[in-house]
Amino acid sequence: MADRRKTDTSDITIEEKLRALYNLQEIHSAIDRINILRGELPLEVQDLEDSIMGLNTRIAHFQDDVKDLEKEIAKKKNDMAVAREAVAKYQAQQNNVRNNREYEALSKEIENQSLEIELCEKRIKEYGAEIVEKNEAIEQAGVTLGEYESDLKNKQQELEEIIADTAKEEEQLMAKVKDLEDVMEPRLLNAYEHIRQNARNGLAVVMVQRDACGGCFSKIPPQRQLDIRSRKKIIVCEYCGRILVDPEINQVSTPEEA
Numbered sequence: 001m002a003d004r005r006k007t008d009t010s011d012i013t014i015e016e017k018l019r020a021l022y023n024l025q026e027i028h029s030a031i032d033r034i035n036i037l038r039g040e041l042p043l044e045v046q047d048l049e050d051s052i053m054g055l056n057t058r059i060a061h062f063q064d065d066v067k068d069l070e071k072e073i074a075k076k077k078n079d080m081a082v083a084r085e086a087v088a089k090y091q092a093q094q095n096n097v098r099n100n101r102e103y104e105a106l107s108k109e110i111e112n113q114s115l116e117i118e119l120c121e122k123r124i125k126e127y128g129a130e131i132v133e134k135n136e137a138i139e140q141a142g143v144t145l146g147e148y149e150s151d152l153k154n155k156q157q158e159l160e161e162i163i164a165d166t167a168k169e170e171e172q173l174m175a176k177v178k179d180l181e182d183v184m185e186p187r188l189l190n191a192y193e194h195i196r197q198n199a200r201n202g203l204a205v206v207m208v209q210r211d212a213c214g215g216c217f218s219k220i221p222p223q224r225q226l227d228i229r230s231r232k233k234i235i236v237c238e239y240c241g242r243i244l245v246d247p248e249i250n251q252v253s254t255p256e257e258a
Contacts, residue, residue, distance in 0.1 A: 012183065012185075014231060014232055014233055014234060015231035015232075017184070017185075017188060017234065018231055018234065018243075018245050018249060019249055019250060020180055020183060020184055021184075021188070021192055021204075021205045021234075021243055021245075022205050022245050022249050022250065023176075023180060023250075024177065024180045024181070024184070024192065024205070025192075025196075025203065025204055025205035025206075027173050027176050027177050027180070028177065028196065028202060029202065029203070030169075030173055031170060031173050031174070031177075032201075032202050034166045034169065034170050034173075037162060037166065038159065038162050038163070038166075041155055041158060041159040041162070042159065044155055045152065045155050045156055045159055048148055048151060048152040048155065049152065051148055052145060052148050052149060052152065055141050055144060055145045055148065056145070058141055059138055059141050059142065059145070062134045062135075062137050062138045062141070063138065065130075065134050066131055066134045066135065066138075069127045069130055069131050069134070070127075070131065072123070072127050073124050073127045073128065073131075076120040076123050076124050076127070077120070077124065079116065079120050080116075080117050080120040080121070080124075083113040083114075083116045083117045083120070084113075084117060086109070086113045087110050087113045087114060087117075090106045090109045090110045090113070091106075091110060093106055094106045094107070094110075188234075192204050192205070192243070195236075195241055195242060195243065198241075199215065199240070199241075199242060200215070203215050203242060204242055204243060205242065205243045205244075205245060206237075206242050206243070206244065206245070207244075207245055207246065207247050207249070208220055208225055208228055208244055208245070208246055208247065209247070211225065213237040213239065213240060213242065213244060214242075214244075215237060215240050215242040216237060216239050216240035216242070218237065218238075218239040218240070220237075220244070225246075228244050228245065228246050229246040229248075231245075231246070231249075
């Protein structure tokens with residue numbers, strides 16, 4: 001299949017270029033209106049999706065923390081059981097000691113093991129409180145997650161309905177944009193796109209209205225208006241940089257009018 005090539009632009013007049021620029025602007029403005037109709041929904045949907053992902057990650061971390069704390073509690077309970085067995089063993093041995101030194105040594109071991117039991121009980125209580133706190137955080141995050149998911153579902157449905165309503169129109173407009181871009185020289189198209197990106201409301205091409213720029217509303221001298229109406233060269237507003245066209249730009253001049 002042959003490659004699609006851009007139309008030769010060498011024989012296109014300035015007037016035709018201006019008309020193409022104006023038509024391109026009109027189409028882009030129509031596409032912008034579609035995007036305005038969609039409003040902030042695409043960004044809101046993306047923000048909600050990011051928030052849901054973050055909440056799921058947070059909940060997973062809390063759940064992992066709870067599991068780790070439960071393991072620590074089980075370990076401390078085991079340590080307590082071992083310590084209690086040691087206390088019982090040392091107490092039994094105290095009944096068979098031969099002197100005070102042995103008795104005092106066993107008493108010291110019993111004291112150490114009793115302290116270990118107290119410490120384990122303290123840690124178990126602390127870990128239990130942390131588990132309660134983590135579970136409360138999980139529950140709260142779960143409530144928020146449910147709200148986000150419900151909100152996301154509604155916004156996705158709303159966005160899908162708007163897209164469905166405007167998809168065909170947008171597709172047709174984009175096809176017109178492509179057709180116009182194919183007949184415009186790259187340098188001019190790049191200049192148009194640069195102006196459009198930096199201009200308020202995406203307006204790169206504006207009409208002269210009431211002797212003023214249709215973009216920034218600055219007054220345009222009469223001689224410059226004559227130059228604009230002549231369509232012999234591309235003229236930009238000296239204040240805002242937008243491309244200026246006359247209100248009759250889409251009216252093709254006849255030989256008699258010329």
